[in-house]
Amino acid sequence: MNLRKLIMTVLLMIDCKEASQLLSDQLDNPLPFFKKFLLNFHLALCKACAIVAKQFEGLKKTFTQASDREDILFNNQEKCLSEECCQKMEERIKELIR
Amino acid sequence: MLPLLRNPMTQTPEQTPRKLKPELWVKNYGNYLYNYALGRIKNHTEAENLVQETFLAGVKSKESFSGKSTERTWLIGILKHKIIDLIRKKYREKPASELITEEQTINDFFDHTVHLKNKPKNWTPDPEQLVNNKEFWQAFAQCREKLPTLTADAFTLKEIEQMDSKEICSTLGISSSNFWVLLHRARLSLRECLENNYFERK
Numbered sequence: 001m002n003l004r005k006l007i008m009t010v011l012l013m014i015d016c017k018e019a020s021q022l023l024s025d026q027l028d029n030p031l032p033f034f035k036k037f038l039l040n041f042h043l044a045l046c047k048a049c050a051i052v053a054k055q056f057e058g059l060k061k062t063f064t065q066a067s068d069r070e071d072i073l074f075n076n077q078e079k080c081l082s083e084e085c086c087q088k089m090e091e092r093i094k095e096l097i098r
Numbered sequence: 099m100l101p102l103l104r105n106p107m108t109q110t111p112e113q114t115p116r117k118l119k120p121e122l123w124v125k126n127y128g129n130y131l132y133n134y135a136l137g138r139i140k141n142h143t144e145a146e147n148l149v150q151e152t153f154l155a156g157v158k159s160k161e162s163f164s165g166k167s168t169e170r171t172w173l174i175g176i177l178k179h180k181i182i183d184l185i186r187k188k189y190r191e192k193p194a195s196e197l198i199t200e201e202q203t204i205n206d207f208f209d210h211t212v213h214l215k216n217k218p219k220n221w222t223p224d225p226e227q228l229v230n231n232k233e234f235w236q237a238f239a240q241c242r243e244k245l246p247t248l249t250a251d252a253f254t255l256k257e258i259e260q261m262d263s264k265e266i267c268s269t270l271g272i273s274s275s276n277f278w279v280l281l282h283r284a285r286l287s288l289r290e291c292l293e294n295n296y297f298e299r300k
Contacts, residue, residue: 005213016213017205017208020207020208020214024281024282024286025278052218052289054224056285058221058224058226059225059285059288059289059292062225062229065229067259069229070170073133073136074137074138074235074238074239075133075134078129079133080129081124081128086124086125089128089149089153090121092153094121097121
């Protein structure tokens with residue numbers, strides 16, 4: 001095992017797996033003081049997790065903005081209902097209106 | 099409650115109280131509602147049924163339309179509830195506890211030294227700049243397809259439907275700690291997939 005990685009893990013007190021969970025948690029809930037401290041300490045020394053932190057935050061912002069907008073459908077194809085399906089629906093609506 | 103009517107001479111089309119036109123719903127909103135549903139649930143037949151149910155429910159509750167929102171927004175509101183009810187029903191019939199152990203492992207992302215297996219790259223642009231980018235959303239939709247069922251539903255309810263986490267836990271029948279782990283997994287998976295299929299695409 002890489003000695004540098006080993007030293008980093010010992011110094012960091014929490015590993016990347018734990019840091020990653022905390023990064024996810026803090027998007028929705030403020031972390032308790034000590035966890036936040038451990039996380040920030042880890043982020044100061046771990047470039048990979050610092051990048052992930054930024055990306056998690058960025059994606060969260062993107063989804064929050066998008067969920068407010070009706071024009072973003074979170075869907076990658078523009079599907080159409082079949083003719084048959086549309087006709088059936090229109091009939092049922094007509095029946096109900098009467 | 100009647101909307102305030104102003105002098106008809108000065109009334110702009112926007113201020114005219116909105117009326118529902120169910121006979122035009124399928125034509126005007128059918129595909130839109132269908133695609134909205136497909137953004138949240140996988141099954142095409144279920145999505146069709148939800149659209150149908152939404153229209154019928156709309157006709158039945160015509161009186162509750164206040165005219166404050168558009169027809170479409172109002173119908174979407176009905177559809178949203180039906181989507182959540184469908185998801186709730188799914189997990190009532192098949193409890194999530196079976197799926198949790200399968201889906202809960204985040205170990206696939208981390209190597210034995212507990213660092214991320216795949217080193218993250220810097221992204222340009224920042225994802226917040228991509229809200230209007232069609233390609234980004236296409237990549238996202240594909241990435242979401244890859245999520246296992248329970249994880250996908252947890253993510254959808256939280257980040258897309260913006261539901262309160264306690265409500266999500268009761269809808270899915272899972273504990274709070276399970277939920278946060280699933281959400282973490284969803285975020286790791288999406289992050290990596292978006293990196294490979296959008297930000298670092300060739």
